[in-house]
Amino acid sequence: MTHYLCTERLTRSQKMEVAKVLHMNGGIGDTSYANNSLLQQKAILMTKPITDEAISALYHSLSPKTICIADLGCSTGPNTLLAVSELIKTIHDECKSNGQQSPEFHVFLNDLPSNDFNTIFRSLSAFHEDLRNQNMGGDGFGPPNCFVAGVAGSFYTRLFPFKSLHFVHSSYSLHWLSQVPDGTENNKGNIYLTSTSPASVLKGYYKQYERDFATFLKYRSEELVKGGRMVLTMLGRKNQDNYSKGCSYEWELLATTLKLLVTQGSIEEERVNLFNIPLYNPSPTEVKYIVEKEGSFTINCLETSEVQRNSFDDEKYNMARSFRSVAEPLLVSHFGDELNMDQLFHKYNEIIANACMGKEKIMFVNVIVSLTKTN
Numbered sequence: 429m430t431h432y433l434c435t436e437r438l439t440r441s442q443k444m445e446v447a448k449v450l451h452m453n454g455g456i457g458d459t460s461y462a463n464n465s466l467l468q469q470k471a472i473l474m475t476k477p478i479t480d481e482a483i484s485a486l487y488h489s490l491s492p493k494t495i496c497i498a499d500l501g502c503s504t505g506p507n508t509l510l511a512v513s514e515l516i517k518t519i520h521d522e523c524k525s526n527g528q529q530s531p532e533f534h535v536f537l538n539d540l541p542s543n544d545f546n547t548i549f550r551s552l553s554a555f556h557e558d559l560r561n562q563n564m565g566g567d568g569f570g571p572p573n574c575f576v577a578g579v580a581g582s583f584y585t586r587l588f589p590f591k592s593l594h595f596v597h598s599s600y601s602l603h604w605l606s607q608v609p610d611g612t613e614n615n616k617g618n619i620y621l622t623s624t625s626p627a628s629v630l631k632g633y634y635k636q637y638e639r640d641f642a643t644f645l646k647y648r649s650e651e652l653v654k655g656g657r658m659v660l661t662m663l664g665r666k667n668q669d670n671y672s673k674g675c676s677y678e679w680e681l682l683a684t685t686l687k688l689l690v691t692q693g694s695i696e697e698e699r700v701n702l703f704n705i706p707l708y709n710p711s712p713t714e715v716k717y718i719v720e721k722e723g724s725f726t727i728n729c730l731e732t733s734e735v736q737r738n739s740f741d742d743e744k745y746n747m748a749r750s751f752r753s754v755a756e757p758l759l760v761s762h763f764g765d766e767l768n769m770d771q772l773f774h775k776y777n778e779i780i781a782n783a784c785m786g787k788e789k790i791m792f793v794n795v796i797v798s799l800t801k802t803n
Contacts (some may be wrong), residue, residue, distance in 0.1 A: 467750060468503075468600050470735050471661055471794050472511050478729055479511065479597065479659045480518045482798050485728075486595055486657045487519050487531070494532045495519065496593045498651075500583045501601020502537040504544040509555045511597050512537075517562060520572045530572040538587060541580040542757075552576055582606065584643050588651040596648055596658040602641065603662045605706040609636040612704040619686070620679040620705045637708035641715070642722045649724030649801055656801045658725070664795030665711045666732050677790060678751050679705055685776045695767055703762050715797055725799040734791040748777040 487495070497515060502508045512535050523530040537548060559574060581587050583598070584606045611632035615625050621633055648658060683700075690697045712730050719725055752773045759767060 467735060467792070469507050469510065471733075472507060472514075472599050474733050474735065474794065475599065475659065475661050475796050476514055478731075478796055478798050479515060482657045482659050482728070483515045483518055483595055484522060486655070487522070489655055490594065490653070492531060492594055494534055495595065496534045496536070497595045497597065498536040498538060498579070498588065498593050500538045500587075500596060500598040501604070502539050502543075502548070503601075504539075504547045506551075507599075508537060508548050509551065511599060513555065513558065515595070515597070516559065516572055516574060532573040533575070535574060535576045536579045536588065536593075537576065538579040538581065538583060540582060543580070545578045545580070548578065583647075584640055586647050586650065590650055591653045593648075593651045594653060594656050596652065596656070596660075598658075599661040600663060602644065602660055603664065603707055603709055605633075605636050605708055606640050606643075607636065608704050608706045609633045613702075615704055616701045617683070617687070618680075619683045619700070619703050620676050620707065622676055622680055622683075633708050634714070637710060637714070638718055641710070641718045645719065645722040645724055649722075649803075652801045654801060654803060658799040658801075659796070660799070661794050661796045662710060662715075664709045664715070664732070664793050666793050668711055668713065676709075679707075681779050682751075682755060682776060685772060685779055688775060688779075689767070689772065694771070695763060699763060699766070703759075705758065709793075710795060712795055712797075715795055719797070719799065724801060724803065726802050727797060728800055729796070729798040731796055733794045733796065735794065736789050736791055748773055748780055751776070 483495075497512060499508070499512055516533050519533075520530040537545075539545070555576070556574065559572065579587055583601070609629075609632035611628050615629045618625050618629075621630060652658070686695065686700045686703070689695050690700055712732060716727065716730055719727055752769070756769055756773075759769065759772070
């Protein structure tokens, strides 16, 4: 979804149209999300025991002949089909061990319309080939039939027919909000929640998250069958500390970079003051409260895990490029041609090198919740 580049000065009433501009960098280039999402891959693999347990429990309780799975906020690149592949293999291997025929799978890959679905579709032949290769051996149990479809739209709306889904998976998507919260005009000098943000800004961010997550739960409860399951992984916080370094530090470094460009005359200060990120990192307590208040699901598991953001164990990993693959579309939609992205992220990389991030571990917290629909 390419947002029109506004040449007029933004007013405080003009907000980022999140559903039109939020997407990761597409393609397979150096700054693409496909080539810069190792952190997200780690999160999916870390959550595998929970997703395996959930999909197995679903199959044992419902035994559907076709399992309908939706991956919400699927993005693009190799991670898109990773979680789905693991879910299918878990059920298929279980059926083989019990001498049963595997069910068929209908997989829906959802993201906003500007997502790079073309790259996903081009990878489907390799995905099906992988399923076949995993089940070679002439034991009479061939690869499961799997049918894949793309579904473009916001998961803060209804996406699927009534009681049509068995399993919903979402990883690193539900911390994104449907809109920039109200009150961010008071967040001058910041582009996200920091220790210098007014209390009213923090309240606005939480209230927007509460509305959005409750809406998400409401619509999924309508789309899932009774006993259907969800496993949701969000970037979050361990506790009620809203300013933990893992939540906001990258965005603070981006704010520092933007303010440096202001002093150099590359961009206007007012444009920076009007730029706020539509994102909220929830705590387990907040997730639990909203789930119980909405009332459609029971919580089977709610836990946190950590992954190191500034790990350089893999030589292919570059933290600035990884962050750029996420942040660049939002920056382009707001600043347009006024801001040179190569210049911005060159300076961002320099700031990272000089900051403590290169010298100490910065841990991202994952909040994982496994849910069952109760009615």
